Amino acid sequence: xxxxxxxxxxxxxxxxxxxxxxxxxxxxxxxxxxxxxxxxxxxxxxxxxxxxxxxxxxxxxxxxxxxxxxxxxxxxxxxxxxxxxxxxxxxxxxxxxxxxxxxxxxxxxxxxxxxxxxxxxxxxxxxxxxxxxxxxxxxxxxxxxxxxxxxxxxxxxxxxxxxxxxxxxxxxxxxxxxxxxxxxxxxxxxxxxxxxxxxxxxxxxxxxxxxxxxxxxxxxxxxxxxxxxxxxxxxxxxxxxxxxxxxxxxxxxxxxxxxxxxxxxxxxxxxxxxxxxxxxxxxxxxxxxxxxxxxxxxxxxxxxxxxxxxx
Amino acid sequence: xxxxxxxxxxxxxxxxxxxxxxxxxxxxxxxxxxxxxxxxxxxxxxxxxxxxxxxxxxxxxxxxxxxxxxxxxxxxxxxxxxxxxxxxxxxxxxxxxxxxxxxxxxxxxxxxxxxxxxxxxxxxxxxxxxxxxxxxxxxxxxxxxxxxxxxxxxxxxxxxxxxxxxxxxxxxxxxxxxxxxxxxxxxxxxxxxxxxxxxxxxxxxxxxxxxxxxxxxxxxxxxxxxxxxxxxxxxxxxxxxxxxxxxxxxxxxxxxxxxxxxxxxxxxxxxxxxxxxxxxxxxxxxxxxxxxxxxxxxxxxxxxxxxxxxx
DNA sequence: CAATTGTCATAGCTAAAGTTTATTATTTTC
DNA sequence: GAAAATAATAAACTTTAGCTATGACAATTG
Numbered sequence: 001x002x003x004x005x006x007x008x009x010x011x012x013x014x015x016x017x018x019x020x021x022x023x024x025x026x027x028x029x030x031x032x033x034x035x036x037x038x039x040x041x042x043x044x045x046x047x048x049x050x051x052x053x054x055x056x057x058x059x060x061x062x063x064x065x066x067x068x069x070x071x072x073x074x075x076x077x078x079x080x081x082x083x084x085x086x087x088x089x090x091x092x093x094x095x096x097x098x099x100x101x102x103x104x105x106x107x108x109x110x111x112x113x114x115x116x117x118x119x120x121x122x123x124x125x126x127x128x129x130x131x132x133x134x135x136x137x138x139x140x141x142x143x144x145x146x147x148x149x150x151x152x153x154x155x156x157x158x159x160x161x162x163x164x165x166x167x168x169x170x171x172x173x174x175x176x177x178x179x180x181x182x183x184x185x186x187x188x189x190x191x192x193x194x195x196x197x198x199x200x201x202x203x204x205x206x207x208x209x210x211x212x213x214x215x216x217x218x219x220x221x222x223x224x225x226x227x228x229x230x231x232x233x234x235x236x237x238x239x240x241x242x243x244x245x246x247x248x249x250x251x252x253x254x255x256x257x258x259x260x261x262x263x264x265x266x267x268x269x270x271x272x273x274x275x276x277x278x279x280x281x282x283x284x285x286x287x288x289x290x291x292x293x294x295x296x297x298x299x300x301x302x303x304x305x306x307x308x309x310x311x
Numbered sequence: 312x313x314x315x316x317x318x319x320x321x322x323x324x325x326x327x328x329x330x331x332x333x334x335x336x337x338x339x340x341x342x343x344x345x346x347x348x349x350x351x352x353x354x355x356x357x358x359x360x361x362x363x364x365x366x367x368x369x370x371x372x373x374x375x376x377x378x379x380x381x382x383x384x385x386x387x388x389x390x391x392x393x394x395x396x397x398x399x400x401x402x403x404x405x406x407x408x409x410x411x412x413x414x415x416x417x418x419x420x421x422x423x424x425x426x427x428x429x430x431x432x433x434x435x436x437x438x439x440x441x442x443x444x445x446x447x448x449x450x451x452x453x454x455x456x457x458x459x460x461x462x463x464x465x466x467x468x469x470x471x472x473x474x475x476x477x478x479x480x481x482x483x484x485x486x487x488x489x490x491x492x493x494x495x496x497x498x499x500x501x502x503x504x505x506x507x508x509x510x511x512x513x514x515x516x517x518x519x520x521x522x523x524x525x526x527x528x529x530x531x532x533x534x535x536x537x538x539x540x541x542x543x544x545x546x547x548x549x550x551x552x553x554x555x556x557x558x559x560x561x562x563x564x565x566x567x568x569x570x571x572x573x574x575x576x577x578x579x580x581x582x583x584x585x586x587x588x589x590x591x592x593x594x595x596x597x598x599x600x601x602x603x604x605x606x607x608x609x610x611x612x613x614x615x616x617x618x619x620x621x622x
Numbered sequence: 623c624a625a626t627t628g629t630c631a632t633a634g635c636t637a638a639a640g641t642t643t644a645t646t647a648t649t650t651t652c
Numbered sequence: 653g654a655a656a657a658t659a660a661t662a663a664a665c666t667t668t669a670g671c672t673a674t675g676a677c678a679a680t681t682g
Binding site: 623624625626627628629630631632633634635636637638639640641642643644645646647648649650651652 | 653654655656657658659660661662663664665666667668669670671672673674675676677678679680681682
């Protein structure tokens, strides 16, 4: 006996016709007929008298349907329960998020979150990691979204996902011809980097390691936005790193610039962070859940690549 | 959301362990884990906190499980309802049944019927068709089980199933060598028959038609029981008809004597009969249902062979 | 009274869901 | 710190819900 089967019973009862009942359940008539016959067989009773037109319930069928209605009512109360408790979640949630995540991660979950918890007011601010940590310690924000591990005793890290580093080459660059890129082929001096202070920058530097420690660049420009770097690479020469989430909605043209590292690919760990001793833990759990269930699920695999150090 | 999933939730809650819960539900642990994860995804909430050992319910999980318990309670009341009403069916049911059905058909449903309706007292008597009809007309029995059609205006026939005629040959008989038998190959004079008055006898005669109208038999013996005929065929010479139900639990040895007719096979229609204007129709319906659901289902197919006349 | 229409049942097929075994990642325990 | 216990994951397998097409039957209509 299944919930769906009980729903079919009610439908036939209300519509006095198998065909119309099926329609109202958005299935075909044979499907509904079979399922009803299955309940009847399982319970070993006739629920409908098909010889009467329009179909009538048998004596016991009447009782069964009435009880089924009650059972379904109680079942649906489970969902109401959840909706109700979601509406009870209210208050303000102040989030700090780093610029290399903000434009790509927020759109993935923010609308859904606000629908789920209409009485929660979000205050989101974009800031660099050290600012976020500072504000967290002074209770100026409730939670941070940034790259870990931080090795900070006063902060609790709640890992969310693992994001792969990719490389974005100008078409003129020789490495653009290759399918996958090896880390040893990169030279930090050919790269366009974010300004000092971005963890994405330090990680880029760490990935390249010692390759090309002598700066021979004619032009030195360090941007505050990945989008700027991407456009520079497209129009000019050189390359830059791209975090995976930034590449999700790349069009065909943009994918021509994009290359992956050979295995193991470098990844960064993205976490929620809260201050040790922070109280409103429940809302944070819901935030985590909402983020995790709205990003591509391959990002959840902790072992998809090699974690890159931050400093 | 399914009933089974809700049961899994309750199981984990009571056993505080996925593995033990699975065992109690007679499924494997991954099965249960996945189903629970599915509910959680559908409802978009975490029900269990797996980080705690032993597993604990979350806040909302607690509420969900309590509500699920109520819902399942109401669902199971459907079955109780049926059991209850079956116990309310009481009274006496007097059944007349012909000897060529009685020993084979009754064992198939009688025990189950008595379990299902413990307060119904059955009075069963074996009698020939004409006796059954007579007793029905004089309200000495409530229902008859015999072979139809009867063409009797005072009687309502409720068809139950369609039983194939088979042939039982002594091993010495030349037709025993053949895979299937053609009706034209039979001679009524070689056959062992039941006594006059059995509808099975008239049907046997009708099947054979005109074949061998001159009786040349040295011995003339007509029995009141198919079992007697069967033993005679086994030990002596000749052949006799066997109704399908009589052959169901034949052993390997006995099947060597058994042959089927070539298509279309002759069949007899077995029905419940009641007197027109009979009142206790409900109990009859239940009897029909019980018989129909306890015989091999191929017997329900009306078009499995050629109906044989009775007189 | 034959033809049409409306109704539910049946059969064969496909796609999805449920289950299993085998394996892995983690945590607990001694 | 090794062994045991626990739950998650993966891949193969089985079952089932649902679909289309068709059939049987009854009521209605021309």
